[in-house]
Structure formats: structure tokens, C-alpha cells
Amino acid sequence: MSVELEDRPAGDGSVPLAAGSPAASLAAMHAQLDSLLAGDLSAAGDEAVVETLREAERLRRRLAALDHRVIAEVERRGVAQARGYRFPAELLIEALRVSRREAFARVAAARSLGPRLSLLGEVLPPVHPEVASAQAEGVVSVEQSRIIVKALDQLPGHVTVEAGDGIRNVLLGLAGVCGPESVGKAARHALILMEQDCAPPEADERREARRGVQVFSRPDGSSRMTWELNPECTEAVLTMFDSLAAPKPEAGGVKDQRSGAQRRHDALLDALKMVLRAELLPDAGGVSTTVLITIDHQAWLTGVGCAQTGHGGVITAREAVRQAGGDATVVTVALDDMRAVTALSGEHRFFTRRQRRAFAARDLGCTFPGCPAPPGWCEAHHATDYAITGQTSVDDGGLVCGYDHRERVRQGWTTRMINGRMWWIPPPWIDPNQTPVRNTLHDRP
Structure with missing residues (x-):
């Protein structure tokens, strides 16, 4: 396991490179790299260039295995402490001019994938020999190996050896064909499955005990909320977001300006208003909710x-x-x-149920141009402000989804009934001519 880190200086102060020493081998590698750097790639074909890229990456990955061996030797000898450093990582920071995070990551990788010594001085294989072997062959990258090792170290103690080996083999196989993102996703999924399959009944009880919603109201009527949702509620909320929180179609050259968090907020608002309109909630104090x-x-x-x-x-x-x-x-x-x-x-101001049913039959969904929202997602809207007409009628209203009801009016869009259908008039900054437009998406063939 021992690796000579330095050759003894000669009498003239130079360092002779003993044949077969690490320094001599590295010098030969540098010479080969100098030759590659001086070479001309312009004459090579596209496939040759791509193959060179692949082999360069494979070499980069294999060098990490050498890094593990050398750092393991530094730790075995106590080189860092002999030079006044508390930890081997501090030596790496100074000697290699790497960041603190990178130095500690390299030491951690060497302890998992580098050779070890027993208390009796006996050479032991790495903690994760299969991952170390794959990296030494250039199959997995530093990032991939870090993800795999972290996943294996996080496996619950009651997971069988066979199950752990299966997870390791799946992740190594995936690393040979996919990038770190896919490997990380598979690792997280495997950990979740192991937790669920092996979790004792008490785990479900603890999870249910954590569930809750806290509302911190502000004087202006807004609030801040914190949620701890169980899996059933989480899935219901995420499904609702899938349905209602997607960006709205571009209108008049204006894209949906809302952030993802704002879209989810508005989706929650729209979903709650749908429940209120459907009158599915029980009475509150004897009054319809x-x-x-x-x-x-x-x-x-x-x-x-x-x-x-x-x-x-x-x-x-x-x-x-x-x-x-x-x-x-x-x-x-x-x-x-x-x-x-x-x-x-x-x-007088509300549209009745009968009027809303008439809107649904006539409009078949949101009336704003290009909006696909169905009737169940929509609110009733006065084409002419109620403050002007004092009337609520089918002839002067239509369906509008919650987003368009809020945002389009704020943007300056107005509505007008033309031939019994609701048309939208863009603000001058979108269309100087303010030509009325109608949603034809729901028109029957």
C-alpha cells in the first residue's frame, strides 16, 4: 500500500527520478500530455475529436483514483500533522490551492474509495471497493461516485446486504450511461423505497403526528403559513398545482410574469374558490360558507x-x-x-346559478383569448361594470378564469358584449388600435 511521495535530493540539490517511482511515472505522463497539447486536432475527423474528448474524460476520472491512494498515504503517515496542520484537508488547501470544500470532499472520498490499513497494519480494501474499481477504470466520475457513496452510506441499518448490493449495482450501471442528475434521482428514489419498505409502524405514527398548518395573520388581511403535510395531502396539493399552476398562454405579446411561487399561490386561491362555488363545504355557524x-x-x-x-x-x-x-x-x-x-x-350583484349554467352552455370556458380553462375553473364576470349598469344579466356577462379575472383587468384589458358574446379589448400599450378580440378556443366545430 505504501507509496513514495518524494525522492531524496541528490548532492547538487536536484531530485533524480528513480525508474518506476511515482515521480518518474508522473513525469512521463506530463511528457505525454505535452505531446497531446502540442498536437494539431484540426486534421482529425469529428469522430476522432469526440473519441479524444471521451478518453480525456476517462483519464480525468482515473486520476481521482490516484488522488485517493496518495491522500490515504498522507493520512497513514501523518504528513499533515507533522507539518503543523490539524487535518489532512488543510494540507491540501495549502499545497494544492483548492477550496476548503474541495479539500474536505477529496479527503472524504479517499476514506471511502482509497486503500485502508487495519490496526495491525494489514492492507484492507476500500469501504466501497466496487465503486473504487469503477472509478479506477474511468467508468464513473468524481461527482457520480460521490452520489453513489453517499446513498450507500445512508442506507438504513436494517437493509440486507443483498439489497444494498443490488442498489449499488443499479447505480453503477446507471452511471455508465447517464449523468449525475439521473444517478442522484435514482439514488434518492432507492433510499425512499428502502425507508418505506422497512419503516416500522411507528414511523407512520410520527409522520401523522407532525402534520399541521399554521396561519400567521397580518393586520392587512394577508398572512404567512407553514405547512407540514402527510403524503396524501402532499399528493393532492401537488396534483392541484399540476392542474392550475402552469404558466398562462402568452396574450398580446405579454408572457405570464408570475414566478413559480406566485403561480402556486394563485392556483391555491382558484382551487379554494372552486370549492366555495361548488358549495361542498358544510355550513359555518348555520350560514352557507x-x-x-x-x-x-x-x-x-x-x-x-x-x-x-x-x-x-x-x-x-x-x-x-x-x-x-x-x-x-x-x-x-x-x-x-x-x-x-x-x-x-x-x-343584485351576484350572478345566479341559472345564469352561470347559461354562461357554461354558451361560453364553454374562459372567454379570454387563448385561455383553455373549462367552466368549472371560471368565475362569472360583468362585461360592463355593475357600478355603471346596476344590472346582472346573461346578456352582459361571461365566464373568466381566476387568473384572467385578476391579472388581465389589472393590465388594462376591458370587456364588451358583441353579438351576445364577450370580447376583450387590449390596453393601448398592447394594441394602439384596441381591436376587440374573442376566445375561439372553445368554439364548437
Whole structure:
């Protein structure tokens, strides 16, 4: 196992390279590399260039195996401590000018894939000899071997030797044809399967005990939430995100500007509003489940001022008026100075179930151009602001998905009924001519 790290200096101060010594072998490798670097690749064919790239990578991988042997020898001899370093990695940082992270990673790799000595000085194989052999042959890269070793070290203690060997062989085989990402994904999947197959019943109980949702409300009606979901709830939420959180189609040259987190937030909002519209929730205190907003009469008329949500949050009057428009999931109550009810959004402003069914039959989905959302994902929308007409009718409304109802209006889009169908008028910054456009995606053939 012993490897000579340095030749003794001659009398003139030079270092003679003894035949067969590591220094002589490395000098020969450097000479070969100098020849390769001086060579002309321009005359080589494409396949020869690719093959050169492959062999260069194989050599790079094999050199890691040499690195393991040398670092193992440094540790065996106590070279770092003899030179005043606490750890071998500190010697590597100074001698090789590598980062602290890289130095410690190399030492860890050498301890797993390099040769070892028993307490009696007996040479032992590496902790993971098959991985070490694959790296010495250039089959796996440093990153791949690190992933495989980490996965094998994380296997639960009750996993059988045969099962561990099977996982190792699968990962090594995958490393021969796939990159580190695929190997890492397979390693994580294997660990999860081992945990699930071998987990005692107490593990399920602990997981269920951890489940919970905490809501930290702010005075402005917004909140911060932390979730600890069990597998069933996690899958339901992720499935809902798959359905509702995808980026919306580009409209008027404008792409969906929302981040992934914002799309998931809006997907959750849309899903909850669907549940409220479907009236699947049980009554709350004997009242059909709705979102309740209370607002001052003057603020209701002008849109200036504040309103209060049913859970004590304070929102702007214009937001309260916006939420009250078009859907029966929100009831807004306007009160005068004596707390008398002066207006109730549900009396005339809401579209009825029959009207929504008419919209579904006519529109077949969201009316915004290019939006594929089906009727069940949509809210009812007044084509002309209710504040202007004071009417809620099928002839002046249509279906709009939650995203388009929120974002398109904010962008400046407006709506108009033309020949009994809802058309959308883009803002001037998208179309200076403001030509009305209609969603033809749901048109029947």
C-alpha cells in the first residue's frame, strides 16, 4: 500500500527520478500530455475529436483514483500533522490551492474509495471497493461516485446486504450511461423505497403526528403559513398545482410574469374558490360558507377607504368592491354610521346559478383569448361594470378564469358584449388600435 511521495535530493540539490517511482511515472505522463497539447486536432475527423474528448474524460476520472491512494498515504503517515496542520484537508488547501470544500470532499472520498490499513497494519480494501474499481477504470466520475457513496452510506441499518448490493449495482450501471442528475434521482428514489419498505409502524405514527398548518395573520388581511403535510395531502396539493399552476398562454405579446411561487399561490386561491362555488363545504355557524367582507357605506360607493374581512383583516375598499363583483363566494355588506345595512352585494350583484349554467352552455370556458380553462375553473364576470349598469344579466356577462379575472383587468384589458358574446379589448400599450378580440378556443366545430 505504501507509496513514495518524494525522492531524496541528490548532492547538487536536484531530485533524480528513480525508474518506476511515482515521480518518474508522473513525469512521463506530463511528457505525454505535452505531446497531446502540442498536437494539431484540426486534421482529425469529428469522430476522432469526440473519441479524444471521451478518453480525456476517462483519464480525468482515473486520476481521482490516484488522488485517493496518495491522500490515504498522507493520512497513514501523518504528513499533515507533522507539518503543523490539524487535518489532512488543510494540507491540501495549502499545497494544492483548492477550496476548503474541495479539500474536505477529496479527503472524504479517499476514506471511502482509497486503500485502508487495519490496526495491525494489514492492507484492507476500500469501504466501497466496487465503486473504487469503477472509478479506477474511468467508468464513473468524481461527482457520480460521490452520489453513489453517499446513498450507500445512508442506507438504513436494517437493509440486507443483498439489497444494498443490488442498489449499488443499479447505480453503477446507471452511471455508465447517464449523468449525475439521473444517478442522484435514482439514488434518492432507492433510499425512499428502502425507508418505506422497512419503516416500522411507528414511523407512520410520527409522520401523522407532525402534520399541521399554521396561519400567521397580518393586520392587512394577508398572512404567512407553514405547512407540514402527510403524503396524501402532499399528493393532492401537488396534483392541484399540476392542474392550475402552469404558466398562462402568452396574450398580446405579454408572457405570464408570475414566478413559480406566485403561480402556486394563485392556483391555491382558484382551487379554494372552486370549492366555495361548488358549495361542498358544510355550513359555518348555520350560514352557507362564504367569504364575508364588511365596508363603510361611503367607501362602498367611492371605492376609497378600507373594509374588514370576516377574520379581522383590513383591506382596501377597491379590493372589497373587486372581490364582490361577479361571484357568490364573497358577500360584501355595506353599513352606515349607525351600523345599519345599506347595501348587500348578494342582493343584485351576484350572478345566479341559472345564469352561470347559461354562461357554461354558451361560453364553454374562459372567454379570454387563448385561455383553455373549462367552466368549472371560471368565475362569472360583468362585461360592463355593475357600478355603471346596476344590472346582472346573461346578456352582459361571461365566464373568466381566476387568473384572467385578476391579472388581465389589472393590465388594462376591458370587456364588451358583441353579438351576445364577450370580447376583450387590449390596453393601448398592447394594441394602439384596441381591436376587440374573442376566445375561439372553445368554439364548437
